[in-house]
Amino acid sequence: MGRSLPEASFDVVPFARDAWCLAAEGQPPQLGHVPALFSIGNGFVGVRGPGEAAGAPRVYLNGVYERVPIAYHEAAHGFARESDLRLAVADATRPAISLDGQPTGPASGVELDLRRCVRTERVTSGGIEIVIEQFVSMAHDGLVLTRVAFPEAADVTAMALVTPPPGSGGAAGAPPEGAVYDPRVAPVMADSPWVELQVSTAPGSAARTDSLDKSGFLVACAMQEIGRRTIDGRVQVDFVSGYRASRDRGALDNLPEILRAAREQGYDALLAEQADWFAHFWSVSDVAFPGQPNAELAIRYALAELAMAVGRDGKTSIGAKGQTGEGYEGHVFWDADLYVMPVFAFTNPAIARAMLEWRISGLDAARDNARAMGQMRGALYPWRTIGGHECSSFFPAGPAQYHINADIAYALETYLAATGDRSILDGHGAEMLVETARIWLEIGFHDAGRDDGFVINRVTGPDEYSAIVNNNLYTNLMAARHLRLAAREGLAARLIDAAEADRMVRAADAMFLPFDEERQVYAQDDAYFRLAPWPFDETPPQSYPLLLHFHPLAIYRRRVSKQADAVLALALMPEAFVAPMRQRMLETYEATTVHDSTLSASAFATAAAHAGDGARAAHYWRVAALTDLADLFGNTDHGLHMAALAGSWTTLVMGFAGMRVDGDVLCFDPVEIPGLSDYRFTIAFRGAQVDVAVSGRSATVSVRDGRSVRIRVGGEDLASPAQAQPLRAI
Amino acid sequence: MGRSLPEASFDVVPFARDAWCLAAEGQPPQLGHVPALFSIGNGFVGVRGPGEAAGAPRVYLNGVYERVPIAYHEAAHGFARESDLRLAVADATRPAISLDGQPTGPASGVELDLRRCVRTERVTSGGIEIVIEQFVSMAHDGLVLTRVAFPEAADVTAMALVTPPPGSGGAAGAPPEGAVYDPRVAPVMADSPWVELQVSTAPGSAARTDSLDKSGFLVACAMQEIGRRTIDGRVQVDFVSGYRASRDRGALDNLPEILRAAREQGYDALLAEQADWFAHFWSVSDVAFPGQPNAELAIRYALAELAMAVGRDGKTSIGAKGQTGEGYEGHVFWDADLYVMPVFAFTNPAIARAMLEWRISGLDAARDNARAMGQMRGALYPWRTIGGHECSSFFPAGPAQYHINADIAYALETYLAATGDRSILDGHGAEMLVETARIWLEIGFHDAGRDDGFVINRVTGPDEYSAIVNNNLYTNLMAARHLRLAAREGLAARLIDAAEADRMVRAADAMFLPFDEERQVYAQDDAYFRLAPWPFDETPPQSYPLLLHFHPLAIYRRRVSKQADAVLALALMPEAFVAPMRQRMLETYEATTVHDSTLSASAFATAAAHAGDGARAAHYWRVAALTDLADLFGNTDHGLHMAALAGSWTTLVMGFAGMRVDGDVLCFDPVEIPGLSDYRFTIAFRGAQVDVAVSGRSATVSVRDGRSVRIRVGGEDLASPAQAQPLRAI
Known part of the structure; x- marks a missing residue:
């Protein structure tokens, strides 16, 4: 069995004074x-x-x-030579x-x-x-x-x-002699x-x-x-x-x-x-959990810290730790697009648009990066950057994560779904979509040995404990989605011709998805279930996170995931899996995942909700929501975990309440969550403000100011405009 | 099709004055x-x-x-922190x-x-x-x-x-601005x-x-x-x-x-x-090619430079470039054991023994290295070192090459076969054998999903263009050989018990060998034939070696081999393959190999000889023999290529003349080599000096001083002692 995360509870939350206020008392050593x-x-x-x-x-x-x-003792062609x-x-x-x-x-x-x-x-x-x-x-x-x-x-x-x-x-000081090197902290300059x-x-x-x-x-x-x-x-x-x-x-x-x-x-x-x-x-943006001030505080804290960290000028975005600590050199990663962006797309769309504009401004640098990585066409976004150029010096867990391109496309798709604001496509948004999608055609191919399935080899998925694999499920699914969107919008914007659009759609339709016959689940990658299991019985608690205690190769050799990977695909694209498959995947990957990344919990929570497993969903949600407040991973001092903060909100809205956009329709499908019978939140959708009150599996949805938007709850379309009236109870 | 090496000829050899003398005339710019x-x-x-x-x-x-x-921008657990x-x-x-x-x-x-x-x-x-x-x-x-x-x-x-x-x-000087970084040269210190x-x-x-x-x-x-x-x-x-x-x-x-x-x-x-x-x-040690002074010169040059470079004190070995240039920081790699050692085992056994003693002296450091790499038992020899500790900073093409352990075992086995000197086992040689073999049990396992085949995942074989693969054919074959030897000698030396020996033998017997059904060849690794072919048509000559022109991942993603890998297994273990398989493998892998390593040519030459393909064998042999004399790879200035020099001799003896040791019998089985009808060489075997004269497919073998050794030519055992008499002509 995988590693269980510690149980986190809203009963006692450090520093919680009330539902709106965090307070700490005591001299520094007590302040943690x-x-x-x-x-x-x-x-x-x-x-x-x-x-x-x-x-x-x-x-x-x-x-x-x-x-x-960036210093290398043994460098190679195309390696990033400088970091921001x-x-x-x-x-x-x-x-x-x-x-x-x-x-x-x-x-x-x-x-x-x-x-x-x-x-x-x-x-x-x-x-x-x-x-x-x-x-x-x-x-x-x-x-x-x-x-x-x-x-x-x-x-x-x-x-x-x-x-x-x-x-x-x-001198800025050197790390103390014998210190454990932690790659998650910025290097110290001499x-x-x-x-x-x-x-x-x-x-x-x-x-x-x-x-x-x-x-x-x-x-x-x-x-x-x-x-x-x-x-x-x-x-x-x-x-x-x-x-x-x-x-x-x-x-x-x-x-x-x-x-x-x-x-x-x-x-x-x-x-x-x-x-x-x-x-x-x-x-x-507010949320409410009647009678649960600590839960309210936690989600409000998440929203407030995200708002205080995210760049709103179109020239900056949000680093993994915002402006709250030294972690990761202040770099922006994929979680800006995949975790944080959706929060703003559905609450403060102007901020989401600014985040996308920052990505679009990096298109030329992404083209440069694609060339450095050997792709003759298209753009590959950097794995970590501030100014736009690739700053990762360790490609197996960095630039090999080609899924960054699909993550950005997903963010753009989410923004379009939430706002209907297609003007972002004109401002080079469609060009970004197309250029990033071209990368899949560069690195993948139709494999005759696999019935012409479109395969994508030698990439790293979100799980950095399984580097340089063939046909990462998450990457392939996200790439297929990306290719379809790029074909549609690229054609519409006359950026590509019908032949190229056809190539994209054919690749998407033929996308190869690795499947494990024995377990009857989609496999994280071609070889995932061919690896020996991680020896959990022999791994004491102090040996986590594994990355600080084991050589990367020792980790790569075993069937162990740092974080949600196939499960993240489940969280983002539940429609790709039938219901029993969701539960099988959840249980299969829970047994191999150690959650050494704080991005993991909210993905597991959302996927569990999609599988109808409310208890599991609630457990992981509490971990995401208390990651920093309770310092669950012991490194909040490096800076707040922006993705965990964001994930605590998206779990609530997209997981628990089952919110998604189907065409022009805003859909809800709440899941019963033990210990969370009632909650409320508000959503910006196509220019309207939508207030949602969930009770058990029922939801009351109201649209402010009489705006007309299409709403569906539990599969049933509702008359519109729907103002302040209960819509459905199932 | 793969990349063809340039045709090399003994007709005109730079600097060849006569069969014993190299001479250069002219001022420096002409001296090359x-x-x-x-x-x-x-x-x-x-x-x-x-x-x-x-x-x-x-x-x-x-x-x-x-x-x-060693500087890293992003280090990880177990990385080498210093280099020699x-x-x-x-x-x-x-x-x-x-x-x-x-x-x-x-x-x-x-x-x-x-x-x-x-x-x-x-x-x-x-x-x-x-x-x-x-x-x-x-x-x-x-x-x-x-x-x-x-x-x-x-x-x-x-x-x-x-x-x-x-x-x-x-200051020792910095590389010129804009210089192409060549990882094969030592870094310049500030x-x-x-x-x-x-x-x-x-x-x-x-x-x-x-x-x-x-x-x-x-x-x-x-x-x-x-x-x-x-x-x-x-x-x-x-x-x-x-x-x-x-x-x-x-x-x-x-x-x-x-x-x-x-x-x-x-x-x-x-x-x-x-x-x-x-x-x-x-x-x-001498060789002779009647009427071919340039060929004689080339092989003599190889033997002389090897003798002048190799350490003979048991405290040193031979770097990839000996003491002849800056290349590779002066480090000792696997080619010391696998390419150079056999030359001395069969000509100057005392030198071979000294090389083994150097390896044995590094056993404790190899144990440390195994721990750093996450193996709880056994010893893993460093990929590159001088003093004994791992000095590689790029694990995908360094410490991931676990085959180093089997290469050292192969060297020891070769020494035992050539000399019969079992005292090397007492001096911790058996301990080295056992400790290095234990690594296979640590990183491999019997995979129920593969009929309990013993699989070894996430290693790099000799081909550094296919890094971090599952079931590298060469590694698995060599590991099986290693395990059998370690079980036998470990038991004999009472270093292991019957249970451990049994585990070793069972792993060896069940060793999984990847096989490509479509091509009917053993596959270089599980996924080799799943990768897209390298686009040779789009790769101009100036884009070789690929490592200087493409990102590692762009190379890893394609079916392309830097050097002999499966073919090296064929060269070292022809008995593992039936005759038609040898030819199929040779042709299959020739089409995917670019020979960007100078270790490649002699392996192809020897494998071609084993396949009975004399013309191909001769071509690759000339490349190996003239690698430095004709500066075929353009980087002899970094130092002489010791492995290519050694390979030019082993190709002749083990490839062309088909020499191998079967139990106590020294066997020959010459192959017809176009353009090389007659040649002679001399071999040290079990204390005797054996002179061999080959003509076409016949060999005349004589043993000096009336010593008694068992000889077999073309499958036929000869009476012993056999002194200065023709033994067999087929």
Whole structure:
């Protein structure tokens, strides 16, 4: 049997104060993974929470990175030679606060109010309480606002301060001798690449500009005091922090102007804007679990952190950890498209569109990458990147994951289904679809030895514990779907001719799907069931995750999956499998999966729901939802797991409630979930706001503002417009 | 169709002066690959020939290396963290020679006399000829002898000189911008690791000692003038150069003593010793091709260079390039065991034994390596090493080649067959056999889905263009052979119990061999014939070798072999295949092999001979024999290809003459080879010297000194002792 994930429960959730508020009390050693967990941001600036040593990385800017050379002892043709390394920037978010002439100690408590995404830290010393309230403005790109409050009678000073980028001005430090190398964390650079360009301080303000030599990014930041008053015996000092980043020096020049505007607007007005922004956000995104405040908190936390991490400018996307930690060099992977994008497609479509625009902007780099990988036509998206070029140095678990192309196509298809906004196709969206689909024709072929089945050999599926396989089920199924969409939209956009469209459709129709006769299940790949089982009995708990304890080849040799792979296909494409097959696959792959990736749980949860297995679905859902709150995988400190956060929402909506789009119809088909009899959520669909209340296997669906959309519940079409009325109970 | 190797001919062989002498004339640009080709050595010291820029790497010491960190951008558990980098040492072999007060220019000619392995360079300037005669003493570990001769009337000075290690005292230089990265060449270090410990000069002598910080090696060398005389109007100045290397500083102390002894012995006496050494060597190793001096030269060159490169002290072996160039960091690979060892097992068994002793000395490191790779029992030899630990940083084409274990076992089996010297088993040889065989039980298993066939998944065979495959034919066949030998000898040595021996024999008996029904051939691996063919029609000649022009995955995805793999199994184990199968396999795999490795040609040649295809055998043999002389692969400058040199001999003996050992019987079964009607060679077998003269398909075998050995020719046993009499003609 595979590895069971620990049971996670909403009964006791760390840091849960109420359904809208996260709170931690205690000095740093007790705070655990608080620095990452209490991160705030606005999709551009990310600021980690309190609790770490001075000088630790704390502030990140989405899309700002250095280009660092990738060293190989034995390189080969086509290997990526440079990586985009996202580096923590100068910290302009932390005023210098002293009490009785001494710098204050660590925070003794911190709260995160999810209603407005405002964070409040408390520093207590000798009976004096200093409160630091802070938020990153969703309404203003580069602004962080901070209010420091303390008793009038206390000898407290609070002054603007900007500290240099971590590690600048010296070696960034080497990992301690004998440390276990963890490939999930960014490599440490021997020398900091930051170049200090300008530093200025004046009464009430501090500013600096640094640059990154190879990428050419300039980062300007400043903090200014913008208000000071005394109310009821407590002093309030307000600060604005501003960040600008660009490769164009001129683009930084308006930072003083931005700061002046913020000063004129004032802290309270900016906070009101923040409250308005999130009031709207929650009105189109909120969930409710009556009587289960901790479950509510967990999903709200997920939605809030996703919103605070995702780029909304079409020039950035969302890294595996957002701007909340050092993990994975800040790189964007497939989970941005496959896990996060659908959340926004059905709640905040403008954000989803911006994510797609970022992908589309990378089309030329993806063409370059395809050439490097030996494909003469088409585009292959990089496995990990910030700027658009492939940054993976380990191709078996990186560039071999060709499914990235199909994942992006799936995201585009999901966006089209959710919004009906076909204008994305005109803006090179159709071109991206076609160019990425061409890759399948380049690397696959109709195998005469398999009745002309279309085979795709030597790729890696989502399961990185089974690298370089033939006919990965997930890849082949997703490629078939991708090819059909590209043929249809490519023809419509006159990007391909009928002959090429025909090739695509024929490949899709003939797609080979490996099948295991003995188990009567689709096989993860041609050889999966030919491998010896992983020796679970001989693997103690401390040997997980396997990737930190076993050579890759020792893992590849065994029948063991890091994460959902065939099961992910089941989660995304339940229509491809008949009902008994779903349950067989779920049980077969559960027995071989170790869930060493946090992407696994929500896929298992959704697939279990599709199989009608509510208890299993609920178990995995709780794991996804509490991955970071309960630090279930022990590495939340590297940054929040954006895919797990997103998956906790998609499991609820697409798994539990069985939501999917069939043509123009929004369909629901709820599954009975033990312990979750009632829940509500809201969905954006084709310009309408759809409120859904599920109770057991029944759903009440209402469409706001009398908009006309087609709804189906439990297979039964409903009259439209359908406003605030129960639609079906089964 | 696969890629055809260029036709190679003995009609015109570059640098062939006569059947014993290689000679090059002309200034450096015309000399081409002369620096590597005219290398001389004694298995410890190697000195490249003339023709390179001052300061280029020129002198190497076998077994002397620095430990350098291996950089990974994304590392994983069990990856090698350091590599043994063999570095060129200080040059104490080049006297400072000046004419009319100016340093002399480059050599205008060089000869290598294979009878004694003495090299003669000529420097001509203004009508003055300076002759530099040089040899590396086979009789004295670290000694290089040099005689400089010039006209008495000329204003020539020749003085002892030692130049520092290349690159020391500064950056070793970076590869030129835009250079094609060639993984077959050693990486360039940013900073030289050499530390100068001592430098001394005195009239007539120069000396220095340097150390390598991380490996701890110390290298002491010195040059002294040891004679000067005038004969017939020409001055002769004699020099001795000495090298000592050790991690123990005390071990260097006897260098002055060694030099004094050499001085006392004198150049002429040392040269006579050298002549004696090689006279014996040729008496037990020589080959003859009546009327074909160039073919004779080629095979003699191969034998001589192998003898000058191979370590004979049991503490060193032979790198892929010996001590003749920078290639492959000086590492020892499987070809030491599988290609080179058999040559010495059948000509100079003491050298073969020393090579095995070196392997045996690495048993503990091989145990460590097995643990790193995830095997709980047994030993896995490193894919590339000098000091014994794994130095490969790219596991798909490195540590995944588990066949290394079987290759070493094959070498041991060959040594036992050739010599009957079972004492090697007592000296931990049996332990090595058993420990390496255990790996097969660790990574393979009886697959119920394949009728309990013993399968070995996720390994790489000799063909590095088909990495991480299931059931590589070569690996499985060699593993079965290995398991049987280990069971027998392990039981005999009481190293294993009957149960373990039984497991080994059952695995061997049940070994799964992939078979392609359509082609009726054994398949290189489970999926080989499931892959799309390589598009040879679209691959221009300049796109070879593929590894320099295509991403590894683009290569892995296609049915293309870098080198003999299934065909190598055919070459080594013809008895495993019936005759028609041999020809089918040969033709099938010829059509998919590009021979991007110089190990390929001799395997194809031998396999072709086993298939009775003499014309094909002769073609590939000429390629192997002329690989370096004609620089057929364009990279002889990186160093001589020791495996190709060795393969040119084994093809002749084991392929053409069909030599093999059956129990205690030495068998021959010659194949008709077009253009090679008559040839002779000599073999050491069980203490006897066996002279073999082949004419067409008949062989005349004689045993020297009346020793009694059993001989079989063409299947017919001959009376023994059989001395100098024709034995059989078929």
